[in-house]
Amino acid sequence: MQIDIIQLLMDNPSLCLFLVIGLGYLLGNVSIGSARLGPMAGVLLAGLVFGHYGFAIPERVKEIGFILFIYSVGLQAGPRFFSVFFKDGFKYAAMAGVTAAAAISVTIGCTYLIDFSPGLSAGLMAGSMTSSPLLAAAQDAVQSGLAQPHSGQSVAQAMGEVSVGYAITYLFGLLGVLTAMRLLPKVMGFDLRAEAAKLAKERRMTDDDEEAGRDNRPMIRAFEVDDQTIVGRRLDELGMSRDLGCVIQHIKREGKLITPDSDTELSMGDRVSVVGPGERLENLEGKIGPGVFDTELLSPPVDSIVVIVTHPDAVGKPIGELHTLARYGCYITRIVRSQIELPISMDVVLEKGDAVRISGLRERLNALVKRMGYEERRVIQTDLLTFALGIVLGLLLGKITLKAGAVALGMGAAGGLLLSGIFIGFLRSIHPTFGRVPPAARWVFMELGMVLFIAGVGLEAGGGIIEALKAVGLPLFLSGAAVTTAAMATGLFFGRYVLKLHPALLFGALAGSMTSTPALSVVTQSVDHPIPALGYAGAYPFANLFMAMGGTLLMYL
Numbered sequence: 001m002q003i004d005i006i007q008l009l010m011d012n013p014s015l016c017l018f019l020v021i022g023l024g025y026l027l028g029n030v031s032i033g034s035a036r037l038g039p040m041a042g043v044l045l046a047g048l049v050f051g052h053y054g055f056a057i058p059e060r061v062k063e064i065g066f067i068l069f070i071y072s073v074g075l076q077a078g079p080r081f082f083s084v085f086f087k088d089g090f091k092y093a094a095m096a097g098v099t100a101a102a103a104i105s106v107t108i109g110c111t112y113l114i115d116f117s118p119g120l121s122a123g124l125m126a127g128s129m130t131s132s133p134l135l136a137a138a139q140d141a142v143q144s145g146l147a148q149p150h151s152g153q154s155v156a157q158a159m160g161e162v163s164v165g166y167a168i169t170y171l172f173g174l175l176g177v178l179t180a181m182r183l184l185p186k187v188m189g190f191d192l193r194a195e196a197a198k199l200a201k202e203r204r205m206t207d208d209d210e211e212a213g214r215d216n217r218p219m220i221r222a223f224e225v226d227d228q229t230i231v232g233r234r235l236d237e238l239g240m241s242r243d244l245g246c247v248i249q250h251i252k253r254e255g256k257l258i259t260p261d262s263d264t265e266l267s268m269g270d271r272v273s274v275v276g277p278g279e280r281l282e283n284l285e286g287k288i289g290p291g292v293f294d295t296e297l298l299s300p301p302v303d304s305i306v307v308i309v310t311h312p313d314a315v316g317k318p319i320g321e322l323h324t325l326a327r328y329g330c331y332i333t334r335i336v337r338s339q340i341e342l343p344i345s346m347d348v349v350l351e352k353g354d355a356v357r358i359s360g361l362r363e364r365l366n367a368l369v370k371r372m373g374y375e376e377r378r379v380i381q382t383d384l385l386t387f388a389l390g391i392v393l394g395l396l397l398g399k400i401t402l403k404a405g406a407v408a409l410g411m412g413a414a415g416g417l418l419l420s421g422i423f424i425g426f427l428r429s430i431h432p433t434f435g436r437v438p439p440a441a442r443w444v445f446m447e448l449g450m451v452l453f454i455a456g457v458g459l460e461a462g463g464g465i466i467e468a469l470k471a472v473g474l475p476l477f478l479s480g481a482a483v484t485t486a487a488m489a490t491g492l493f494f495g496r497y498v499l500k501l502h503p504a505l506l507f508g509a510l511a512g513s514m515t516s517t518p519a520l521s522v523v524t525q526s527v528d529h530p531i532p533a534l535g536y537a538g539a540y541p542f543a544n545l546f547m548a549m550g551g552t553l554l555m556y557l
Helices: 005-011 014-028 039-052 059-081 091-116 118-128 134-143 157-188 192-202 362-372 384-398 413-428 439-462 466-499 503-513 517-527 532-554
Strands: 219-224 247-253 256-258 271-278 303-309 331-338 340-342 353-360 371-375 401-404 407-412
Touching: 005 014, 014 039, 039 157, 039 439, 039 466, 059 384, 059 413, 059 439, 091 118, 091 466, 091 503, 091 532, 118 134, 118 157, 118 466, 118 532, 134 157, 134 413, 134 439, 134 532, 157 439, 157 466, 157 503, 157 517, 192 503, 192 517, 219 439, 303 362, 340 532, 353 362, 362 371, 362 517, 384 413, 413 466, 413 532, 466 503, 503 517, 503 532, 517 532
Parallel strands: none
Antiparallel strands: 219 271, 247 256, 247 271, 303 353, 303 371, 331 340, 331 353, 401 407
């Protein structure tokens, strides 16, 4: 039996699609120097090769990927979008906006200087900024009729030009930014590692303070008081939470359990349950007394939950002001903002929508949750009704256009989906039971949507990539390099000399403004500290939004 693999792939678009995706992820593991291509670059390259040899998938597949991806971007940004303009986060939104404006300006300049078509122009900026939302918004502007194809082109040709421009400029947009992130700190005279360590010390991200999370999960142990030096002293005088990061949860006295407060005094023979990091608990026998096995004291297990920050008492407040350990006996072990894990410090300011993992006894956790927001329940269901209706709303908003003479102005599907996603995400942050999309599900929607869309773009661009390289390859590539360089330089200047950001935060925010997650990895590895993620998480969601708006704008040229 003979199998014609070429014909098999031609006759089975689904098989072809997932082969492209699989090979793309495999290519994404290839490293160029110390930089890894990444899955999106790999899928794009695989799609270009297959597209060059005539393989294709239905346009609807790419469209569904586009819808899932853009709507998920809005959902991610929603919880913080409105509050950020009234907080310190405004500076990160401003940096993202200025960086996007610089990229758009240089793209327009190159377009008029070299006479690129609007499709190539939008693709040029999308690839230079490695921005999938921009690419999606530009193609949607043509497909929806908001922008007319250039010089008698068909809609398919115009969309193909966007894909080609993106493919030609993407590689420098990726590798150029990674290289710059390694070189710029040295060029500017920054010892980024020392700067990050200094900032971490200032913000108490390295001290064994009472509020900082620990690498090891808290445990519970029981001890019997037999040290005369602590008998008759109040718990706050002992300083266990301050000095050791441990807290006495219960006291068993004469067979009765007591929940202590800071004024409670210890008596000889008391049995106490203590929660704290494992290695700290081992040192308590010499400070309290011998360890004992008491099922009543040890029966309440240490639990771990994720709390979504929404309460006014927590939003905009540093972690230290919550006194999670001293007052509640709970440990913050992880903070995630916009899918980026942040370093833990008493000075980290919580924002609406932050996902905070906290460990402690259940009764203490319940009290703390009431002050912070709501518990992210351990359920796997997604509210697909709200998810689907949110997409419907976004697509309907995209159909709204305003006529200005012969010109039709509107958001298009990209703008409508972004706006709808932001709105639903914001409502979700206020009403915990509304529109639930677990973080893992949101990640799948976003990643799957992006990979379907990029695979379609690569297959679409592959058919014309050789001709485009011959015709405008060099000027397009050089223009892309100019856009990448100008955007980075402008963002860097604005962040450093106008916003006066700390260098460690500056380069994280620059990576976010350039929508480059690999660049964040380069920065965090170079400083050996996660502190640049604070700047990245502030800028990245807004950079995606500004890029999407830029994609629609460029198609009107």
